[in-house]
Amino acid sequence: MPSVLMAELQAFESPVKEPWPDDVEMYVTHEVEQILLPESSSCLAVQAFFRMCGLRYKLQMRINAESMSPSGKIPFIRCGKAVVSELDPIVSFVAHRGISLTTELSDVEKSDMRAYMSLVYNVLGNAEQHLMWCDRVTFLEVTYPRFTSAFPRPLGGILCYLRQRKMRKKLRVIDWESKDLEKVYSEIDNCCRVLSERLGSQKYFFGNKPTELDALVFGHLFSLLTTHLPDSRLSAVVHTYDNLVELCSTVENEFFQRIEGSVSLK
Amino acid sequence: MSKQMKLETWSGGWGLPSIDPTCLEIMAYAKFSGVPLKIVRTDNPVNGFMKSFGTVRCQLPIFRHGETVYYDPKDVLLHFCKENYNAEFGQRCADSLAYEQMVHTRLSPALMHAWWIDERNYQDVIRPTLAKKLPFPLNYFYPGHTQRWMLERIRLHYDLPGDSKDEDNENWEFIKKDVFRTGKECLNFLSLKLGDSEFFMGESPRFIDAVIFSHLAPLMRIPLIKNNLQAHLRATPNLAKFVDRVLQRYFPTAPEDVPAVVPLPGMAESSRRRNFLICLAGLALMWIYAVSHGHVRVNTNRLKMTDLQTLESAVEDFYEANEDGDQT
Incomplete structure (x- = not known):
């Protein structure tokens, strides 16, 4: 979702012809003990996007990355004087530097890509938030300990419940809060079926070259597949779509080989 | 179906x-x-x-x-x-x-x-x-x-x-x-x-x-x-x-x-009921207006006064009778 402070982006009207600087830093929270499912998806998506573009970045893990971000969401990048957060603004920021993955797509394909990206944001993004904050078991077993790990004792709990209240309110206005677990799983299943149908037997969504959509889908599905949740049905749902799993492992093998200790797909 | x-x-x-x-x-x-x-x-x-x-x-x-x-x-x-x-x-x-x-x-x-x-x-x-x-x-x-x-x-x-x-x-x-x-x-x-x-x-x-x-x-x-x-x-x-x-x-x-x-039959019925309710509400309003402005006088007050008077006299009679009894 876009944020108000993203307004700074409007300043970059004309494309900049400078080369990509060396000191770009990407800030995320600690991957192993702190990060939550939705955040992990978007961090992975942005990382995949950078790697697909062949751009250099340094990954910085900070406990308070969320408070540092201009929109309150991670990941965000620092490039010279600019600070940009979330995938869409980062993609347009990079495009202003003359780097884009979609130059070869036709106009119709570009609008198709946008449509599928809205689908992923809307369905997978909201489903992940729902699992983290509205499902009682997952909240107590995963969200609460992970969220509170970054704060001293009573403060963490208070902040966690405040965040839960906010997220539930947010989901309520878009009619997601009242859904039960079955409905959420069927939404995820539906979304995966649609993506799988579109992907077909191609290597990436639009032919042989990766796009933002591949980065985004990879970010979400890879997190869903590799995160351990109390209910294992989630990864089972994704595993039923062979070509999507195939896509995830292709992206992982081609772009993420150098990450040490990354979790691999089976 | x-x-x-x-x-x-x-x-x-x-x-x-x-x-x-x-x-x-x-x-x-x-x-x-x-x-x-x-x-x-x-x-x-x-x-x-x-x-x-x-x-x-x-x-x-x-x-x-x-x-x-x-x-x-x-x-x-x-x-x-x-x-x-x-x-x-x-x-x-x-x-x-x-x-x-x-x-x-x-x-x-x-x-x-x-x-x-x-x-x-x-x-x-x-x-x-x-x-x-x-x-x-x-x-x-x-x-x-x-x-x-x-x-x-x-x-x-x-x-x-x-x-x-x-x-x-x-x-x-x-x-x-x-x-x-x-x-x-x-x-x-x-x-x-x-x-x-x-x-x-x-x-x-x-x-x-x-x-x-x-x-x-x-x-x-x-x-x-x-x-x-x-x-x-x-x-x-x-x-x-x-x-x-x-x-x-x-x-x-x-x-x-x-x-x-x-108009469905049900709706006709409901509109008839609504008209009836509107008439009723109108009549009630007119009645309240007339009473509050004194065009129609309801003699509740007078009834109450006469009731009170009869009650008072009855009590007085009772006391008088008691007093008589005490004296004897």
Whole structure:
């Protein structure tokens, strides 16, 4: 979702012809003990996007990355004087530097890509938030300990419940809060079926070259597949779509080989 | 099925069969796939008194088929599918689902903003229109209630703190720009997708055409005071033609010219009851006025006085009798 402070982006009207600087830093929270499912998806998506573009970045893990971000969401990048957060603004920021993955797509394909990206944001993004904050078991077993790990004792709990209240309110206005677990799983299943149908037997969504959509889908599905949740049905749902799993492992093998200790797909 | 499917909706205006996008979506889909759906333009959202956790929401459209009642268009379309009216919804192609989500995330906020958040549009067009349609006591608070709800939605969507609208004008100014930018982008994408063809997916209208039509038609036809998006839509000839085409083919008669509702027996009864209640209320008011201004005197006071007097004299008699008894 876009944020108000993203307004700074409007300043970059004309494309900049400078080369990509060396000191770009990407800030995320600690991957192993702190990060939550939705955040992990978007961090992975942005990382995949950078790697697909062949751009250099340094990954910085900070406990308070969320408070540092201009929109309150991670990941965000620092490039010279600019600070940009979330995938869409980062993609347009990079495009202003003359780097884009979609130059070869036709106009119709570009609008198709946008449509599928809205689908992923809307369905997978909201489903992940729902699992983290509205499902009682997952909240107590995963969200609460992970969220509170970054704060001293009573403060963490208070902040966690405040965040839960906010997220539930947010989901309520878009009619997601009242859904039960079955409905959420069927939404995820539906979304995966649609993506799988579109992907077909191609290597990436639009032919042989990766796009933002591949980065985004990879970010979400890879997190869903590799995160351990109390209910294992989630990864089972994704595993039923062979070509999507195939896509995830292709992206992982081609772009993420150098990450040490990354979790691999089976 | 023996029972008829019924849909309670907002009534139309400006050449539209209904002014509300959600109602339009179901109506258009029913027309496209030949579902015998009876449209009842009640304009009364209280009939669908829905309790969702913590908030009480009344909304239209309401779909009724025998005992089943649905509020969500998705449920309604699935119900059509279950009744074997069109199998297309069950296995619609991937693209239409993706485009549906795009319309909901990119175009809906722009419509919402233009209708409810922009003060001039709301005060001069939306509020009077709804107030005219709504039945008596509702017209005073329903538009305001909906506006607050929409404000909340936009506020949470953009992570804005605070409750009041004027709290942070800079943020709202930004939101306005952002909403129109994404809306415009969405229109451009839709226009590219449509190209020169008649409908979005092939020769005949499908589910996705219903969704897109239901958002574009109100945007194009309802004359808002300030609406950049409307100008942009009119400047996009293929989308404008698409809206006109659907309106002409599937909703040929301008709905204002036709009597909106063929009165059902139940409705006739309810209107008779309503008239009776109105008469009763009028009589009661007149009576209260007459009494309070002294045109009619009800002799309750005098009755009470005489009662008191008789009571007093009775008590006095009693005491006198007792005193007599004590003396003896």
